[in-house]
Amino acid sequence: MGTIKDLPIYDRPREKALSYGIGVLSDAELLTIIIQCGTKNNSAIEIATSLITTANGLNNVFNLSFYELCKEKGINKNKAILILAVGELFKRFLRNNFINEKQNIELSSPLDVYNYLHFKMENLKQENQVVLYLNVKNKILYEETISIGNDTLAVNNNKLICKNAIEKYAKKILLCHNHPSGNSSPSLDDIASFFSLKSALEYLQIKLLDHIIIGQNEYYSLAREQKFQIN
Secondary structure, three states: OOOHHHOOHHHOHHHHHHHHOHHHOOHHHHHHHHHOOOOOOOOHHHHHHHHHHHHOOHHHHOOOOHHHHHOOOOOOHHHHHHHHHHHHHHHHHHHHHHHHHHHHOEOOOHHHHHHHHHHHHOOOOOOEEEEEEEOOOOEEEEEEEEEEOOOOOOHHHHHHHHHHHHHOOOOEEEEEEEOOOOOOOOOHHHHHHHHHHHHHHHOOOOEEEEEEEEOOOOEEEOOOOHHHOOO
């Protein structure tokens, strides 16, 4: 197998970036710079290309766990940590931007909620329950991950949501979670958790607007389905 040094200078990722700018590099070439060096049998760019193919896209590479990365050919512990570090930096960058812009974000439809959350949630490997606390104009006051895992919203979670809603002076609530399977259709537990929280919030005169379920490139809105008649 060849190495990066066997490529013409203008085709080597680092040299190409220096000559033409980092933006011209392909996904595999960018990942090659993180991986840095290859193995006896595979060049860094071959390892990068294989990893992207195995993960079914660059986004999914950064959602792999440490142990999943180490199973891939040419990825040792140090390379796995580097990849995880870059992915975490990117996620924190996005999260900080969201935090800075939240007060200007108005969520007026289920699609708005999906557009706001899907990038953060649709590739998660565990179910995450997220609560959005809104003011009277549907602008975000506070965002909270209330639970991680397959458990449905329990009574104690309802109590915590109600407590936080009061503390944040929220007038409206949006309940959201992802389905790692990619299918956004609600389960009976999903429906039950919505009405349980809705009843709890009614005593506080706080409106539960919707329960949005995020799948892979799709979402489900309980409020949009006529049979639920959410007012």
